[in-house]
Every structure is written in C-alpha cells, then in structure tokens.
Amino acid sequence: MVNNLPEKISKLKEKRNAVILAHNYQRPEVQMVADYLGDSLDLARLSAELDADLVVFAGVNFMAEMAAILDPDKRVVIPDRGARCPMASQLPASTVRRERKEHPSAAVVLYVNTLAEAKAEADVVCTSANAPQIVNFLSEEEILFGPDRNLAWFVQRRSDKRIVPIPANGHCYVHKMFSPEDIRLLRERYPDAEVLVHPECDPEVQMLADHICSTSQMMLRAKASPARQFIIGTEIGLVERLRREIPDKEFIPALNSAVCKDMKKHTLEKVYVALRDKKYVVRVSPKVAERALEAVQRMLKISGRGTSD
Ligand code: 13P
Ligand code: SF4
Secondary structure, eight states: OOSSHHHHHHHHHHHHTEEEEEETTSOHHHHHHOSEEEOHHHHHHHHTTOOOSEEEEESOHHHHHHHHHHOTTSEEEOSOTTOOOGGGGGSOHHHHHHHHHHSTTOEEEEESSSOHHHHTTOSEEEOTTTHHHHHHHSSOSEEEEESOHHHHHHHHTTOSSEEEESSTTOOOTTGGGOOHHHHHHHHHHOTTOEEEEOTTSOHHHHTTOSEEOOHHHHHHHHHHOSOSEEEEESOHHHHHHHHHHOTTSEEEESOTTOOOTTGGGOOHHHHHHHHHHTOSBOOOOHHHHHHHHHHHHHHHHHHHHSOOO
C-alpha cells in the first residue's frame, strides 16, 4: 500500500501532463482525485476537448474506449482493465447488422453503453442525458434502439416514432435491483422528498419518480430544486457525490446495495499505478474507431444544438 496517494497522484499528473476523468459511480476517494467528474455525456464531451498527453479514465470499458475514439492521438489508460459494463456486452455488432437487414428503413440509435464494434454499426449514439433528443431529431420513423430496454421504454414515452428495442431484453443488473415497493415505502417515510431515478430503472419504478434523468442531470436537479430531501434511484456512487457537494440537503439511496461492481474495480492505488506505468492502454482498431467516431460525433453535434432532455 502506497502512502499519501492523493499527493503522489497530483505530482505524477503534473509530470505526465495527465488528466483524470471519473464517472459519477466511482469510489469517493477516486472521485476526489479526478480533474473531471461526470456522466457519460459530460465525459465524452470533455474527451473531445482535452489538452493532455495522458488520460486516466476511471470508468467502465465503453467509456474509456469512447475517449480513445474521440482522440486517437492521445494515450488513454484504464486503471483496472477488468472494469467492463455487462450491459455493453449484450449487443454484439453482429446483432446490429442482422437487425438492420431486417428493418432496412430504420435508423440505428445505440446507447453509449455498447462496445466500439457495435457503435461502428450505428447511425448515431446517445446517452441517458440526451436519448429522446437524439431520436426525435432523426427523420426516420422507425428506430432500432439498444441495448437497454428500459431506456428504450423511456424514449418511447417521449417520441411518436416506433422504437424497437435490440436485443429484446437488454438491461443493467444494478438498475434492475430497484423495485416499485422500495420507492413507495420511501415516499411514505419521506413524504416531502423528491424522487430522482435513472432511465435504466424498470418502467414501474420510472412511473413513481418525479424526475427521470442521467446522473449529472440528478446533480443539477438536486442543486436547483427547492426540495430539501431526495430519494435517489441510481448507483450509490452518485449519492456519495451528492452528499459531498450539496451538504445542506439530504440524500436517501433508494437501495444501499445498488453497487456497480465494475465501476468499483478502480481504486486509488490502481489510479496511481495507471499514471506511474501508463497502463492499461485502451486500444480500438483504427477501422472500428473511425466508424464509431462518426456515430459519436453525430451525437455530440445534435446534442449541442439544444438542451439535453
Ligand atoms: P450516466 O450517463 O447517466 O452517467 O449513466 C451511465 C451508466 O452506466 C448508468 O448505469
Ligand atoms: Fe453498466 Fe449498469 Fe454499471 Fe452502468 S451501472 S456501468 S449500465 S452495469
């Protein structure tokens, strides 16, 4: 165990001209050493603009891949290469190709929680912060949307287009843990609390929420809202950030056990080693990266046009 890690990380960062990007679900001690902390959309936007020689990405595989795709000249490293979002593996590129053949007039919109090979088959990608905005911008009436079925449901409620989930049952095991009973009980206990849930939650849970939004949108809502108490239906790392940054309000996790095991694989020590040894390098084949980049850039362009949903 290395002592004074935050200090050592800060010195190494300067020496390497490095930047640490971290997702809102990271352990609090990793969040604290990050230069930027955000949701998938924030981190994608930042990755496209960074001026650094090395990017340490404390997030899951698809997020680090996206940073590498957005700036192929930059070295992107991930502290634990086993940090892999299981949902992203639920939609192989071959399934996207097959579905496209079966629905030739549909547009393919893929959630960022996909691997680069799948993104390379998409017309455009989206995040939980902008999915309805992206879908409604397109001219096609039929949209193949994947891999999260619950996000597809959320989009369908905000669009007149026909949304076809691919695969039929893509999901996040963490957000599947929330139940409508939990939310109802918490509402009874905290009648003045505002309920914020992520669109990866089941429809029955979404229907009980006051706001359904991405993790960074939850931060913004909690700051802007007149409410003093909030019930939070997403991974526990965000609750830790909310409590730290908004200490005068109360945040009640809808479920204490909502922990993404893969996000938590990055530790402070691994972040230090990643900086020191410049590992583990995230590689995407140039051919795949080029095609995936088009779909990601299209999202950033559309998303920049108006407020995210
Ligand atoms: P956000 O983009 O809202 O941070 O969500 C990413 C994610 O993986 C949710 O499980
Ligand atoms: Fe993937 Fe769910 Fe973890 Fe998000 S919370 S990274 S969707 S497994």
